[in-house]
Amino acid sequence: MAVDLSHVPHVVELAERTAAFVREVVVPEEERHDGVAARGGEAMRVRLQAAAKQAGVFAPHVAAEYGGQALDMRGRAAVFEEAGWSLFGPLALNVAAPDEGNMHLLEFVASRAQKERYLRPLALGEIRSCFAMTEPAPGAGSDPAALSTRAVRVPGGWRIDGRKWFITGADGAAFAICMARTSGEPGDRGGATMFLVDADNPGMKVVRHIDTLDESLYGGHCEVDFDGCVVPDEAVLGEVDQGYDYAQVRLGPARMTHCMRWLGIARRAQEIALARAAERRLFGSRLGDLGMVQGMIADSEIDMAAARALTLQACWELDKGHSASQSTSIAKAFTAEAVWRVVDRALQVCGALGVSGDVLLSRFLREVRPFRVYDGPTETHRWAIARRALRTATR
Numbered sequence: 001m002a003v004d005l006s007h008v009p010h011v012v013e014l015a016e017r018t019a020a021f022v023r024e025v026v027v028p029e030e031e032r033h034d035g036v037a038a039r040g041g042e043a044m045r046v047r048l049q050a051a052a053k054q055a056g057v058f059a060p061h062v063a064a065e066y067g068g069q070a071l072d073m074r075g076r077a078a079v080f081e082e083a084g085w086s087l088f089g090p091l092a093l094n095v096a097a098p099d100e101g102n103m104h105l106l107e108f109v110a111s112r113a114q115k116e117r118y119l120r121p122l123a124l125g126e127i128r129s130c131f132a133m134t135e136p137a138p139g140a141g142s143d144p145a146a147l148s149t150r151a152v153r154v155p156g157g158w159r160i161d162g163r164k165w166f167i168t169g170a171d172g173a174a175f176a177i178c179m180a181r182t183s184g185e186p187g188d189r190g191g192a193t194m195f196l197v198d199a200d201n202p203g204m205k206v207v208r209h210i211d212t213l214d215e216s217l218y219g220g221h222c223e224v225d226f227d228g229c230v231v232p233d234e235a236v237l238g239e240v241d242q243g244y245d246y247a248q249v250r251l252g253p254a255r256m257t258h259c260m261r262w263l264g265i266a267r268r269a270q271e272i273a274l275a276r277a278a279e280r281r282l283f284g285s286r287l288g289d290l291g292m293v294q295g296m297i298a299d300s301e302i303d304m305a306a307a308r309a310l311t312l313q314a315c316w317e318l319d320k321g322h323s324a325s326q327s328t329s330i331a332k333a334f335t336a337e338a339v340w341r342v343v344d345r346a347l348q349v350c351g352a353l354g355v356s357g358d359v360l361l362s363r364f365l366r367e368v369r370p371f372r373v374y375d376g377p378t379e380t381h382r383w384a385i386a387r388r389a390l391r392t393a394t395r
């Protein structure tokens with residue numbers, strides 16, 4: 001049976017325009033700041049996003065009423081990979097984590113008033129946001145059921161107490177989507193609620209920036225304290241106690257959009273390696289004529305093609321309205337390891353040049369490594385994949 005994985009013409013055209021925009025406008029900024037977005041500051045974010053709007057490539061994933069082009073997941077796969085060709089591309093297009101995943105969640109779950117207050121300015125790039133789920137041990141991490149941040153009813157609203165960490169983009173975010181336990185005990189599978197917490201709430205504080213291997217995501221990875229943080233009833237996102245279900249609305253697609261963006265960086269790394277293999281001469285031949293180098297190049301082509309196909313398969317299922325939990329786990333686990341391998345091989349092909357700051361490969365390597373931990377560590381996905389397979393086999 002023939003399978004058609006081609007994209008519709010307007011997606012192809014948008015992907016091509018995105019590719020040109022990223023090369024002409026975004027890459028010079030990325031090189032100027034060694035791939036570390038924070039070095040460019042807020043002025044750079046505003047400048048890049050204004051340029052993306054001008055080029056008609058801004059926020060393509062959100063609905064037209066919020067200024068976007070309502071791309072489905074398959075369409076995002078094509079465009080986000082082109083955005084991801086530069087570390088700063090997703091920021092420029094306003095499709096970077098965590099804002100992109102938060103926009104997706106708000107579109108699905110938020111009330112009309114919440115959409116006007118939070119989604120609209122977020123989609124326009126006027127504000128940034130963060131998603132606060134993970135907690136220091138023994139709280140939520142790979143096992144979200146360990147959630148220990150509590151929200152209890154108080155007159156007119158809720159009081160949230162707990163500590164979160166590794167909250168990407170928290171510094172400078174206008175609001176956080178905070179997961180807190182509203183019923184049950186840590187270890188219980190239900191009982192979580194999502195709250196929209198404004199940054200000026202005196203009960204929410206960014207305690208510190210955590211020093212990490214990666215630096216390209218904007219606003220740092222922060223530790224955030226919720227201490228007597230009182231929010232009104234209107235701050236509840238969706239229904240009380242339904243937070244875990246909404247997390248699935250966010251996490252499945254957010255895993256895939258990470259795969260798309262990092263696939264862009266893998267392709268860029270491979271292009272750097274190919275250019276080097278074509279020009280560098282040693283042992284009487286071109287580097288690219290040596291069999292072991294060809295093996296690395298071929299393995300990277302295979303890794304990227306497989307990662308793209310798995311991601312598209314999962315996107316197709318999401319577009320059809322399926323939960324896609326197995327296919328998103330498979331695509332995420334494979335792609336996170338595949339992009340790491342591709343960047344690592346590219347660095348090897350380039351020799352000492354690869355570890356230098358003269359090309360961005362060592363920066364790419366640092367940026368892609370944490371993807372094997374966030375959005376579910378590889379081991380958590382492998383465990384879930386095996387359990388689903390076993391369940392199917394014993395049905």
Ligand SMILES: Cc1cc2nc3c(=O)[nH]c(=O)nc-3n(C[C@H](O)[C@H](O)[C@H](O)COP(=O)(O)OP(=O)(O)OC[C@H]3O[C@@H](n4cnc5c(N)ncnc54)[C@H](O)[C@@H]3O)c2cc1C
Nearest residue numbers: 131132133134141142166167168370374375377379380383
């Ligand atoms: C760069 C970065 C950005 C992040 N951004 C955010 C954010 O914006 N918001 C947010 O809420 N969180 C964020 N996180 C947190 C991230 O989601 C968690 O790190 C992740 O869920 C893993 O939780 P943990 O770190 O507590 O690891 P743990 O739960 O302590 O797991 C440790 C290790 O155990 C192993 N393991 C896990 N499950 C299994 C299993 N079933 N079988 C065998 N071994 C297993 C894995 O190797 C795993 O790495 C971010 C993390 C990083 C690194």
